[in-house]
Amino acid sequence: MMFTRLYLHIPFCLRKCGYCAFNSQEMLVNDLNSYVPLLLEEMRLLAADANPRQQLDSIYFGGGTPSLLDAEQVNSLIVKATEHFGLDPCSEITLEANPGTINQRTLTAFRTAGINRLSLGIQSFDDNFLECLGRVHNADQARKAILEARNAGFENIGIDLMNSLPSQNLAQWQTDLKQGIELSPEHFSIYGLTIEEGTPFSHRYPYGSTEMPDEDLSADMFEMADDLLTAAGYEHYEIANYARPGHRSRHNSGYWQRDGCLGLGVGAHSFFKDENGVRLSNVSTLKEYKEALNAGRLPHLDNQRLSRDEAMQEYMFLGLRLADGVSMDKFELEFGCSCLGVYGKVIDELVLLGLLLCDKTNLRLTRRGMLLSNQVFASFLP
Ligand code: SF4
Incomplete structure (x- = not known):
């Protein structure tokens, strides 16, 4: 098993949001306290299969609401991960946090x-949208x-903003973006x-x-975000992500580049780069997860070994999410065949539709291609 990224899923929230389809449930304190030892046990069982020469480059606490953990629990998970897998001293270690669950004291402790x-x-x-x-x-x-995170010493803060909300207009979206930019994450x-x-x-x-914004308004919101954020100095480096130079999410960039990742916890997913990828x-339920680990078994549901064709398709639609696009040389190095040889016809069609830019070395989505990315990705499927 080769991986340099570790994902820890914390499937608890204080309350379920009305739009949420993630694997999370409303929390009972006892559930959270008994969950951390299960994560540690899963980590211990897997450590035996890990490649001893690898080192973690990123750890990501995702959820759910990982900021419901206390700092001691977070630290115990980082310490054990370091013992089992090794941790690069310059690693990125991310915690997803819900503003309703943190304060100056807990942020400093994290x-x-x-x-x-x-x-x-x-x-x-x-407040109305929230x-x-x-x-x-x-x-x-x-x-x-955001202000307290800065005071706590965080020099790398990301924020999530949502648009296309019920009855939201362009002016309201602009106000949200401007407030975000002023706070300078x-x-x-x-x-x-x-x-x-x-x-x-x-x-x-x-x-x-009728309360939901139509496609045109959603497209205008996408373009407004692109215009305002790039004008404020953020690189639009992935369809949904913008970063100050040097602050792209290392963990998520690894996902788009198909780097190995070990996912631990209820409903977590892993990817290992053996052959074409696994x-x-x-x-997906806490009950099954507990039962498996209490019986000394890994809580795996299934695994899918990708065929070469599936790996190539995935390489294309993950790589095209990035503004840097897909390098034709790297594709050839990875699969031993030319990208244009495999996808030349699809690429020509997408270029003609104005969705893709193709030069001698690289393929990238146009701005319109980013807006219609699902249509682009579907074209690479059989
Ligand atoms: S906080 Fe996030 S994970 Fe939890 S219910 Fe809301 S959207 Fe879902």
Whole structure:
């Protein structure tokens, strides 16, 4: 098993947001306290199979709401990961945090515990939208979280903002973006709200609901984010992500470049680069996860060994998410055949549609291609 990235999934939240389809559940304190030893046990069982020559380059606490952990729990996970897998001293160690669960004291403790990058789920600086989304924080807490993170010594702060919210107009989106820029985080992740089946939002805003922004307005919001953030000095380095130079998310960049990642926890996914690549998923409920580990078994649900064709398709649609695009030389090095030889026809069609730029060495999405990325990625599938 080769990997340089470690993902730890914390599947608990204070309250479930109305739009959320992630693997998370409302938390009972006992669940959280008994979960950390299970994560440590999973790590211990896996360590025997890890390649002894590798070292972790990034650790990512994702969720759910990882900021519900206390600093001691976070530290114990980092210390054990270091013992089992080795940790590069310059590693990126990220914690996703919900502004409603942190304060100056806890942020300082997280920083001391080894977290050096904070990803704040702000979503909006407008109380009405935060309430509509069912978030546990308000706009004051969102602003305060960024300022307190700075005071706690964080020099690498990312914030998430959402657009295409019910009844949201362009001026309101502009206000959110401007407030975010004024607070000067190093990184922005910008997501459009999507209505996922089975969530309360899918009943509140059924398909065709007039309260939901239409495609044109969503496209205008995407372009506004691109214009304002790039003018403020952020690089648009991935479809949904912007960073000050030197502050791209190392962990997520590894995902788009198909670097190996070990995922631990309920519903976590791993990717190992053996041959064409292997994807592995953990069981998705806390009950099954507990049962497996208490019985001394790894909580694996299934694994998928990718064929060469699947690996090439994945290489294309993950690589094209990045503004740097896909290098034709690297493709050839990886698969021993020319990218144009395999996908020449699809590439020509996408270039003609104005969705892709192709020069001798590189393929990249145009701005329109980024907007219609799902259509582009689907063209690489059989
Ligand atoms: S905080 Fe995040 S993971 Fe938790 S319910 Fe809300 S959207 Fe889902």
